Amino acid sequence: MRTFARLTVIWLMSMVAAGCWDNRELDEYGFVQAVAIDRQDDGRIKLTTHFYNPSSKSEGGEGAKSAQNSKSAQKGINIRTSGDTIFEAIRDIPMKLGRKAKWDHMRIILLGERLVRTQNIGEVLDYFSRDHEPRGTVLPLIADGDAGEYLEIKPFIEQTIGQQFKKMETDGSQYSAKTSRVPLYELAIHLKNPSRTAAVAYIHRSGPGGDVVISKVAFFKQGKLAHVLEEKDAEDRTGSRTEAPGRDRRSEAGEAGRPRNRHPDLQKESEALETARARLGRSVRPHPVPGPGGGSHAQHGVKRRNAVRYEGEEVAMYGKMVCLLVLGAAMLLADGQALREAGRRERIVYGALAAPLLYLGLLFVTQWPWPNLDALFDLLAAPAKRIVGGLNPAASS
Amino acid sequence: MNRGAGSAAAKQDRIGSVQMAVLFLFFMTGSSIVIIPAPLTNVAGNGAWLSLLIAWAAGALLLACVLYLNRRYPGRSLFEYGREALGNAGTALLLAPFLCVMFWHVAGIVIEIGLFFKSTMLKETPTYAVNSVLLVTIALTVRAGLEVMARMASVFLGLMFGAIVLVLALVGPLYHPEYLMPVMPDGIGPILNAAYIAYGFPYAELAVFAFILADVKERDSAKIGKRLYLALAVNGLTLLVSVACSIMVLGPLSGDLKYSLYQLARLIFIREIIERIESVIGFSLIVGFYFKTSILLHILVRALGLAFRLPNERILVFPVALLCLLLSLTTYTEEAKMEEIVSIVWPLLDNLVYVAPLLLIAAVTALRGRAGRSRGRDV
Known part of the structure; x- marks a missing residue:
């Protein structure tokens, strides 16, 4: 029975994975x-x-x-x-x-x-x-x-x-x-x-x-x-x-x-x-x-x-949401059993990861320009540019 | 699948030193082979291979430092080195940014894969679809454990290096050795600049191996140094040859085209029989990206486990992978920004966050060691 279920899942996945995204003949x-x-x-x-x-x-x-x-x-x-x-x-x-x-x-x-x-x-x-x-x-x-x-x-x-x-x-x-x-x-x-x-x-x-x-x-x-x-x-x-x-x-x-x-x-x-x-x-x-x-x-x-791209934005948002939900559900399904048996520390860390997950998921779906890691990294851009300029004066000009 | 993760005290995987060296080679070569020739030739022109040598030498020094720590604290990882040398608070302060940046590091490689597909083969497929499928595969790989990954690595290594050799051999008719001259028309500046890029990516990144070198089987750990150096040498040679070959084919154009190796594959044309093979080559090269990300995700999860002293860290693989996926989809979504971080910000960032703590711990260890020895003599 299990084997049959697995084969079905594999078969379904291969049906979906074969072929290109935009489905052109x-x-x-x-x-x-x-x-x-x-x-x-x-x-x-x-x-x-x-x-x-x-x-x-x-x-x-x-x-x-x-x-x-x-x-x-x-x-x-x-x-x-x-x-x-x-x-x-x-x-x-x-x-x-x-x-x-x-x-x-x-x-x-x-x-x-x-x-x-x-x-x-x-x-x-x-x-x-x-x-x-x-x-x-x-x-x-x-x-x-x-x-x-x-x-x-x-x-x-x-x-x-x-x-x-x-x-x-x-x-x-x-x-x-x-x-x-x-x-x-x-x-x-x-x-x-x-x-x-x-x-x-x-x-x-x-x-x-x-x-x-x-x-x-x-x-x-x-x-x-x-x-x-x-x-x-x-x-x-x-x-x-x-x-x-x-x-x-x-x-x-x-x-x-x-x-x-x-x-x-x-x-x-x-x-x-x-x-x-x-x-x-x-x-x-x-x-x-x-x-x-x-x-x-x-x-x-x-x-x-770009204007043409924009019309597809709502469809894209829907696709993103589906993608995220499917992945999240798969994760919980896979981890559920193990999580119940896991120790207290594991559960705390697992739970702590949920907070950034939700925040980033929101950013991903809505595309709101809220702060992310890249804003933090960009703080280093100015000194990094100075280093590059020092090494190679031609690059800074 | 769940059994390994479910059993409360899963024994930590141990691998042989050759397997560790193969993983290391994959980690160093995986994504850089596709990405690095273009920015290097763009900045340094024909001197790109010189910059690569400089960066490689810096990488070799860093590896020496990692190996020194591994020798001084046998069987222990970077966190334990830190606790020993700097105490708990100091370690937490130094290594918290390390972990944060590693999250983005995994995401960064996935962003690069997404960009590669977006601009070469899968133009219409949305990035999130590409990245999700990749990260699911990566997460499942990591979930399988270090031992399984090490066994897989030898197969994939053949595939990736086979593809590289194949491309470089098949574009043979297009080589113009005269494109290699002159080497330094604009002086040393551009060369140093390109060396800075190549040092940041991939060579400074090898610091993360300080977390898993202790996972080598004990009876094998004496040989690890020699084998890692051999892997580093193979990596340097491969990158050097691909940089030189892309200059020999594309000449002054090589800095303008991204993904040099893939571009070379597009030019292969042998008697209407062997042509348009770039997709096959492209997918073989993607194996390198995939495997590098898997290794890094494994290291990240292992490091999280060590940081929070979790007996069974494998349960964290999926949420961490999902977090990395979301980071890859929300940070640096513009290609130009991504290029800027790889060639300008990343080298500074990984030196501050990866290399500096490592050097500090090594320095403290060395000083204490000397002090300890002299005290020992006095008594």
Whole structure:
């Protein structure tokens, strides 16, 4: 009987514990394959998000050609949204798609040239490097003209256009060396390095047929697009960095160096860039300072997110209460027998613990800002800061 | 489950010295392996490993002090040392804050686990759900007793160190040894600052072991010193390697990303077969947090039992755990505040509350010992 009761409890617990908290199924999400970000004429961000369509397996019935057409058309869906910030544009996706966007499996990020000439690429990509879903291994690409248009193209050898462009960039840089392959996390490293330069692959149309090509290298200086290196020069650049194609995963400059110790790689890099520029007979064009861009918008986004959180507050309070009661009841149930048999001292200490338990339980459920241990600890903050300042004068400033 | 706690005079668990060393290794490495590389590289940049060495040396000295007291008062714990050296009132005055801070210390590790889950894997799950499940598991572990924990530790140790080695091996293709240079571009200041952080967490925390070193089996207690030092050396080496490896992969970015080891696991990509393994790694690393908290909760309950001279302290496990859970949910709920306490306030706090009483007791013991010896000679 006891065994049966125990097994039942274990079974019930495993029923509850399996699965994620918010109870989502795979088909409740739209899986993002690629995203394109542009700046519109009115200065707002235009977001084109390319989703994978899993329900396009049905074939047959129609003629071979139309079936193929409709199939490739259905494989991916483009959703266009816009907003003052990327975050705002992303929020609007569900109302056009009917599913929440899931970013884990994103292949590429296309950035319109116009956008990255006027706004810091670090600000633009901030959402993707901070959110928990997109990976650091996603590939950013700079697009000639309107980035969103590239997502209209049908994939020709891969299943989706996102995977198509990803393979074009990785294999193109590996075997032809006329472009670079820098994933998002490496781009973030480059933007932090002493020279503040970064090189990103470039996508454009070329030839009479207007075929899409990923070649050339877009150079960033202080986060803004400064220059696009032509194919030949991109190849020379790879050569000058004495690297075999396919080993282009090294950083673009002396990554670990602080300003006063220039890394040899960095020297080489800037020399290569200079030669390339001299050959082109062009200099780096200065660019206008962006308007009141990213910062304030980003804050706006955060505020809105908090506002959404707030609506769930009452539900959260209820959940907390249930959690606390269940734990408290379990504790008394488990300890009841032992407590009755325990000595006087044990009972006194047990009872004494009940007072802070009740107080903290009240604080937890109601979130009242009453004094807690952290207020006590914070008394030490001032002397502790003085110690840190003494050890490291740079930290206190 | 209740039988052990129910019998009035439960015999105190005793463990071997190797088991104690394994617990000690877990306690020192458990949560720091995930957390410490990020603040160190953030403050000291490429010199983070130097700061770690400095902090480690300070930790080794502190361990020497703990072992000295253990040798001088064989079979007794910190409370009894204190009563012997300073008398009842002095001990109560010194060790009451010690106990209070230990409550928060347990909560603090649980807060860190909650933050880790919140920012990496379980974004939508409310913190209280994560923390409750964890603390229930921890409380049940502690309730099972020190012997059971010591036996569990060897299994989990394999799991955690296996995960660490796996990550560091699989990110192999991404290593750039040149990221390690220059070591000290901004002078010694940042290095000292980072050493202060690493000394506060985890090295000064080893003072709490003064409560349970006496629980080593008597026939084994002679070897405890050597084994604890070995554990400390393994811990130092592991932390050193993970700091160096995260610098070699992430370069100047390593200070900007929290949970370096987990971030490295996210970057693992081997031929479309081994990728997205970070969740598996993440959960193996959580074992370290879980076990460290269990050890600390055990020490806390044991210390409460010693302080109030309870014959059977195990009955206190659940209320103490619940209290710690509530503390973890009500103090430092903002991530930025938590970061500030770990890197600025905590080192001062645990030195004042953990290390200072210990040093005082050791100093009094040493002086008395000398006085006693010289008196002995005179007579």
